[in-house]
Each structure stands twice: as structure tokens, then as C-alpha cells.
Amino acid sequence: MTKIYTDLYQFTQVIEPIKLSIHQYLLVGKEPILIQTGAMPQTEVTLPQIKEILGEMQLKYILVSHFESDECGGLSVVLKEYPNAITVCSEVTARQLMGFGITNQVEIKKPTDTLSGNDFEFGIIGYPSEMHLWEGLLFIEMKRGIFFSSDLMFAMGENHGKIIEKTWDEAIGFSGVENIPMGDMLDKMMRDLRALSPRFVACGHGPCVKVL
Ligand SMILES: [Fe+2]
Ligand SMILES: [Fe+2]
Numbered sequence: 001m002t003k004i005y006t007d008l009y010q011f012t013q014v015i016e017p018i019k020l021s022i023h024q025y026l027l028v029g030k031e032p033i034l035i036q037t038g039a040m041p042q043t044e045v046t047l048p049q050i051k052e053i054l055g056e057m058q059l060k061y062i063l064v065s066h067f068e069s070d071e072c073g074g075l076s077v078v079l080k081e082y083p084n085a086i087t088v089c090s091e092v093t094a095r096q097l098m099g100f101g102i103t104n105q106v107e108i109k110k111p112t113d114t115l116s117g118n119d120f121e122f123g124i125i126g127y128p129s130e131m132h133l134w135e136g137l138l139f140i141e142m143k144r145g146i147f148f149s150s151d152l153m154f155a156m157g158e159n160h161g162k163i164i165e166k167t168w169d170e171a172i173g174f175s176g177v178e179n180i181p182m183g184d185m186l187d188k189m190m191r192d193l194r195a196l197s198p199r200f201v202a203c204g205h206g207p208c209v210k211v212l
Helices: 040-054 075-081 091-099 168-173 183-194
Strands: 002-005 008-015 020-027 033-035 061-063 086-089 106-108 114-117 120-127 136-141 146-150 163-166 200-203 208-211
Touching: 002 200, 008 040, 008 200, 020 040, 020 200, 040 075, 061 075, 086 091, 086 136, 091 106, 091 136, 120 183, 163 168, 168 183, 168 208
Parallel strands: 033 061, 061 086, 086 106, 146 200, 163 208
Antiparallel strands: 002 008, 008 020, 020 033, 114 120, 120 136, 136 146, 200 208
8 A cells, every 4th residue: 555646555476477566545534445456356355454544433425436456346345344434336337236236335436526525526428338338437536636637547567556657638648548449439548538627647557647
């Protein structure tokens, strides 16, 4: 676990045979927020660390970009410890969670919605990352300028705690978004990314980026 940016802790599981880093983030303000739970075995490792950081504080939200094991596989484990935490995700993702019997409080968000609280304000864009290219979400915390990239800006290797520097244009240029096979979806995603101006990218897999 590393405090990697303002109020932001990074946790990492490395899949050893392929050296893939899977990061989770805890944003600790007055209302703490977990971004990506990691897969269940990883959640069992990180949960005691999360509890240590939070102490008496409760987890307010869990942000889920899309339904995949590294994004939300450990959700039920987190919810056992923090049953009042609200899961924030797209409508498609919510359906998946319900289908797997994870039925705690879910707040469904659409692109252009926001999520705000005492000391945070998240902007939300669409991310065609669900199966069949259905809609997942990407989150940017605007007060601190942190963009949570999920599977974008992907890189292999062991990169816990690592930060590289790039312009936002460079970060978008090699983001992996170009792999979206549908032209109109790709154009929209690129437009949405270009409209953001983060100061820091909290990557799901890869080094974080200090935006120049
Ligand atoms: Fe994913
Ligand atoms: Fe991922």
C-alpha cells in the first residue's frame, strides 16, 4: 500500500506469471471512497489495510467501472465489512451485480451524471467496457483532478507506487481506447477523454501518470 497522491492510497496485486499489476484505490476524505475492489483474494489482503486507514470511518461509496473480477470481484467481501457502502456503477453493471446476488445499495449512474459529497465531486463518462461493448463508466474526481483510468492507459509490469509524467494528449494517445472496434463509440470516447483535464491518472493497470 502506498499513499500515491493527495488523499489517495494505492493497493496492488501482481499476477506473477504474467507480471500484471492490478491496482485499487482508496480516496480518504470525510466520506471515504473505494475505487475498484480487486478480485476476491486481493480484497481479503487489502481489507485489513483499508480498515487500518479508515479506523472508525465508514466507507461511503465503492466505484465500479465495469463488471469484471479485478474491478468488483471482491465487492461482497467489502460489503460484509461495510454493509452501508453504496456501489456506484452503470445500469448494465448493476444488472450483473444483481444477477450474482450482490444486492446491497446500488446507485446507478449515466455518463454526464455527477457524484458529489462533502469534499469530492466526481464527473462521469461512458466507457464501452462491459461484455458486448455495453456501457461501463469512468470516473474523474474534479476537486483533486484525479482520473481513474480502469483498463485505459494499460501497461504490463510491476508498477506499484510508480508515477510517470505525460501530457494529457500523450496519455490519451496510447490509452488503449483505440481498441474499441466501433467507429462511433471510439469517436465519442476520444471526445469525452479530450474534454477532461486531470492532473493525475490513477491507472487500473500500469504506472500512474502525473499530467504535465
Ligand atoms: Fe476490465
Ligand atoms: Fe482491469
